[in-house]
Amino acid sequence: MTRIQSTFAQPRPALVCFITAGDGDTAANLDALVEAGADVIELGMPFTDPMADGPAIQAANLRSLGAGTTTADVLRYASEFRARHPNVPLVLMGYANPMVRRGPEWFAAAAAAAGVDGVICVDIPPEEDDALGPALRAKGIAPIRLATPTTDAARLPQVLAGSEGFLYYVSVAGITGKQQAVQASIEEAVARLKQSTNLPIAVGFGVRTPEQAAAIAKVADGVVVGSALVEICGEFGKDAPGKLKELTSALASAVHSARQEHA
Amino acid sequence: MNTHLNSFRTQPDDRGHFGQFGGRYVAETLMPLVLDLEREYRKAQADPAFQAEFDDLLEHYVGRPSPLYFAPRITEELGGAQVWFKRDELNHTGAHKINNCIGQILLAMRMGKTRIIAETGAGQHGVATATVCARFGLPCVIYMGAEDVKRQAPNVFRMKLLGAEVIPVTSGGATLKDAMNEGLRDWVANVHDTFYIIGTAAGPHPYPEMVRNFQSVIGTEARAQMLSRVGRLPDLLVACIGGGSNALGLFHPFLDDADVKMLGVEAAGHGLDGDQHAASLLGGSPGVLHGNRTYLLQDEDGQITEGHSISAGLDYPGIGPEHAWLKESGRVDYTAVTDDEALEGFQLLCRTEGIIPALEPSHAIAAVAKVAPTMPKDSIVLMNLCGRGDKDIFTVAEKLGVEL
Numbered sequence: 238m239t240r241i242q243s244t245f246a247q248p249r250p251a252l253v254c255f256i257t258a259g260d261g262d263t264a265a266n267l268d269a270l271v272e273a274g275a276d277v278i279e280l281g282m283p284f285t286d287p288m289a290d291g292p293a294i295q296a297a298n299l300r301s302l303g304a305g306t307t308t309a310d311v312l313r314y315a316s317e318f319r320a321r322h323p324n325v326p327l328v329l330m331g332y333a334n335p336m337v338r339r340g341p342e343w344f345a346a347a348a349a350a351a352g353v354d355g356v357i358c359v360d361i362p363p364e365e366d367d368a369l370g371p372a373l374r375a376k377g378i379a380p381i382r383l384a385t386p387t388t389d390a391a392r393l394p395q396v397l398a399g400s401e402g403f404l405y406y407v408s409v410a411g412i413t414g415k416q417q418a419v420q421a422s423i424e425e426a427v428a429r430l431k432q433s434t435n436l437p438i439a440v441g442f443g444v445r446t447p448e449q450a451a452a453i454a455k456v457a458d459g460v461v462v463g464s465a466l467v468e469i470c471g472e473f474g475k476d477a478p479g480k481l482k483e484l485t486s487a488l489a490s491a492v493h494s495a496r497q498e499h500a
Numbered sequence: 501m502n503t504h505l506n507s508f509r510t511q512p513d514d515r516g517h518f519g520q521f522g523g524r525y526v527a528e529t530l531m532p533l534v535l536d537l538e539r540e541y542r543k544a545q546a547d548p549a550f551q552a553e554f555d556d557l558l559e560h561y562v563g564r565p566s567p568l569y570f571a572p573r574i575t576e577e578l579g580g581a582q583v584w585f586k587r588d589e590l591n592h593t594g595a596h597k598i599n600n601c602i603g604q605i606l607l608a609m610r611m612g613k614t615r616i617i618a619e620t621g622a623g624q625h626g627v628a629t630a631t632v633c634a635r636f637g638l639p640c641v642i643y644m645g646a647e648d649v650k651r652q653a654p655n656v657f658r659m660k661l662l663g664a665e666v667i668p669v670t671s672g673g674a675t676l677k678d679a680m681n682e683g684l685r686d687w688v689a690n691v692h693d694t695f696y697i698i699g700t701a702a703g704p705h706p707y708p709e710m711v712r713n714f715q716s717v718i719g720t721e722a723r724a725q726m727l728s729r730v731g732r733l734p735d736l737l738v739a740c741i742g743g744g745s746n747a748l749g750l751f752h753p754f755l756d757d758a759d760v761k762m763l764g765v766e767a768a769g770h771g772l773d774g775d776q777h778a779a780s781l782l783g784g785s786p787g788v789l790h791g792n793r794t795y796l797l798q799d800e801d802g803q804i805t806e807g808h809s810i811s812a813g814l815d816y817p818g819i820g821p822e823h824a825w826l827k828e829s830g831r832v833d834y835t836a837v838t839d840d841e842a843l844e845g846f847q848l849l850c851r852t853e854g855i856i857p858a859l860e861p862s863h864a865i866a867a868v869a870k871v872a873p874t875m876p877k878d879s880i881v882l883m884n885l886c887g888r889g890d891k892d893i894f895t896v897a898e899k900l901g902v903e904l
Contacts, residue, residue, distance in 0.1 A: 285672060285804040286789060288681040289527045289688065295671050308801045333525055333788040338802030360788065362531045364515065364524050368788070385529040387691055392532060410529050411689035 240326040240354050241379060241402045244276050245437035250454035251276035252492040253439050254485060255330065255463030257283055257297035259306025261470045261477050263314045264321075269478035270466070271322055274489025277439075277459065278318070279357065281467075282311050282331030289359045291414035293464040296471055308335055312351045319352025328381060328402070330357040333368065341372035348378055355379035355402040363395045370399055379403075384430060386410045386422070393433055403437040403459060406430060408444075414464025417443040420452050427456045447491035454495035462488055508755035508831050511822060516705020518825035524704040526791045529688045534791075538706040540611050545713075550606060557602050558717060561635065562592045564599075566718075568725035568882075573852040574868075581875035583868060584734065585885040586722045586750060589857065595887035596718060596746045597628035601697055603714035605632040608695035615690065617641045618697045619683040621648055621676030621742070622812035622860075623655025624887060625699030630664035640664040643682040645675035648812055655891055673806045676816045680790050700743025701820035704791030708820050715749025722882060723753050734882040736871065737762045740864040741834070742778070742814035744823045746886035755831060764823060765867040767809035768836035778807030779836040780819040781827050794821040810839035810895065811859035813887070841866040843899055846889065858887030859895065 244251055254275040256266055260283075267278060283301035287294060311329070318327055329348060336344050336358055348356060356378055361369050363382065370380045379402030387410055388396055397404070406426060408418035423440055430438050440453045441461025450460045469480045511518045516538075524534055544550040558564040567587040575583045588596040608616060616638050620626030626642040633640035642659055646668040649656055659666050672678035680698075687696045701711040726734055737754060739747035741764045754760045769777035777783055780795040787796040789804060797805045797817035809815045826832040837845070845865030849857045857865060864883050872881050889896070897904050 284802075286677060286681050288684040288790070289529075291685075292671075299672070302803060334796070334798065334804070335802040337788060338798070338800070359527050360525045360791070362524060362526060362528055364531070368523075368525075368793075383528040385527075387529050387532045389532060396528065407529060410691050412685045415689070 244326050245458055249493045251459040252489045253277040253459050253461040255279040256466055257281035257301050258311040258314050259301035260297045261474055265478045267318050269481040270485050271325055273482040273485035275485055277326045279328045279330045282329055282335055284332040284335055291412040293414045293468050297467045312347050315351035315353050326354045328355040329353050333358055333360045341369045345372035345376040349376035355381045357381045383407050397434050403439050406438055406440045407442045408440050409442050424456045447487040450488050451491035451495040454492040460492050512709055518821045521793050521821035521824040523793050525788045526704045533691050534704045541706050541710055544607055554603055562598050565721040566590050571853050577852055578872040580873040581879040581881045583872055584882045588886045589888035593628045593631050595624045597625045599717055600711050600714040601628040601632045604697040605636055613695035615639050615694045617683055617686050617694055619643045619679040623652040627655055627658050629697050630659040630662035634662045642666045643669050643679040645679045646670045647674040701745040701748050702743045708822055711745050712748040712752055715745050716752045718749035719753035733757050733760050734880040736881045738864050738868050739884040740765045740860045742816050744820035746884050750884040762832040764832055764834045765863045766836040767814035768838045769808040776808040778809040778815050781834045782836050789818050792821045794824045795819050813860040837863050837866040856889035858889045859892045861886050
């Protein structure tokens with residue numbers, strides 16, 4: 238079993254935490270997330286033009302690039318994380334151009350060498366899978382796809398074909414960090430997705446509080462929190478790890494115990 | 501034998517690819533939308549009523565066909581090829597941008613969309629979009645980099661007069677690419693009722709093809725006008741390139757006329773040797789941005805770098821994917837001219853022909869001024885004069901050290 242599969246094989250739902258690489262003390266921030274109970278780490282690769290992201294993650298991208306973060310730095314954060322945390326799944330998330338700049342094979346090989354388990358590329362839909370997907374699969378890295386409220390039943394099979402790791406359900410049609418989806422719509426969507434795939438389903442976009450996370454964890458296999466954590470990195474800089482730990486602990490206990498309360 | 505085998509006019513393929521370029525590199529939320537747009541566009545293309553309404557508006561609202569003009573004094577001054585201009589600067593709103601906006605708003609209404617968004621750099625596409633929205637009574641939101649809002653105050657006022665809401669974009673470098681990011685963010689959050697009128701032949705498929713086709717009225721007219729006036733086709737077509745829609749509009753109907761050479765002119769800014777230029781083809785490399793694979797200005801990590809040009813309309817770090825393909829196929833030649841050369845081209849046209857051009861086609865004029873003298877006197881250069889210069893007089897005055 239891969240690290241991602243083992244994590245989702247546990248009986249409890251998983252907390253997936255996103256931060257942007259190079260925004261503050263990345264190693265300390267990542268350690269804080271893991272120590273506080275994050276089950277999967279999504280490490281954002283900064284990009285000058287994050288067109289699917291809201292203000293919080295846009296600002297994080299600019300802070301990171303402003304501090305001089307390079308692709309080599311991101312890969313180094315990943316490999317050092319892997320050395321410190323041999324069992325925690327690590328997913329790189331970002332945009333196509335930095336990933337394909339030196340060729341998809343180069344990126345897949347470098348990510349595999351750094352111990353990366355999966356890659357979420359926001360702007361490579363199934364129609365353009367050739368641009369990165371085959372290279373990732375060849376190196377045993379899961380191409381993690383997104384499904385959204387606009388992904389209808391006719392289109393879903395195409396999204397699922399070639400998806401690995403888990404399916405990331407983007408609960409709102411919009412950008413990251415903005416509004417929250419109605420709980421009923423999430424429940425309906427997850428039930429619909431579950432009929433079509435055995436992949437674990439993680440739900441994200443607009444999830445900020447332990448209460449929201451707990452509600453989603455009752456139906457989904459994972460809950461993704463990003464902008465709320467990224468805002469902490471932005472506000473507290475070098476002092477972010479302590480604050481990240483606070484929020485992540487609360488999120489983790491809410492997510493991990495969601496189904497016990499339910500039962 | 502299939503005559504299309506050697507055609508340059510059959511791109512893109514059914515996935516929107518021009519060779520290795522183009523495509524649909526968008527977030528999953530937008531993917532069903534661009535697929536829907538393509539389906540609706542195909543239906544519109546097959547509907548004679550759609551084409552008839554487009555043609556009628558171009559004739560009576562935009563003022564087409566635009567004249568084909570032989571420019572005697574600039575020809576004499578350059579001392580070589582005959583110089584002809586396709587006068588798209590005489591269109592309503594003063595540039596070629598309106599051709600595409602008419603086509604896209606008709607499509608938007610056909611699709612039942614009730615809200616229009618667009619990005620703009622210099623403001624010409626924003627003005628054209630605001631114009632068609634006023635004409636058809638649809639609410640209009642224009643995203644414009646905060647830096648450009650400052651540089652192009654008259655166009656901002658025009659858009660507001662036309663009823664558009666102009667939203668300054670402060671993210672990133674606060675210029676055209678950031679305005680396009682914000683347009684995509686708006687679209688992804690308002691997919692149910694909003695149509696995004698992209699201003700150039702770039703973005704996810706079917707935009708590059710669709711914008712090219714709407715703009716091809718330029719070349720289709722020019723080709724017929726040339727045949728009617730002089731009984732033959734021109735030897736060389738010249739057009740400036742930012743995203744590249746005016747150039748494709750002129751070039752595309754001539755692509756299979758093997759004897760017609762073509763020259764696309766990028767903005768070399770302060771020179772191609774540094775990083776202060778906007779020449780994606782000559783000074784960039786292939787990558788993925790704003791929904792398509794094309795040539796981009798970028799660093800070794802794939803981070804997009806800011807272009808520079810005296811012309812805000814050319815100041816974009818990418819280029820339409822069909823130009824990337826035309827470059828690699830060798831069908832079209834590309835060159836670049838600097839800010840200073842464009843400024844000379846601007847003044848040359850004012851002085852010799854009594855036409856104040858926009859700074860964008862001033863780049864093409866500068867290229868014509870270089871190439872025409874090397875050509876025989878019986879040869880013909882046809883340049884797309886794609887915009888008029890009223891909007892640029894403040895920039896030009898400043899560069900010439902004149903206080904207004």
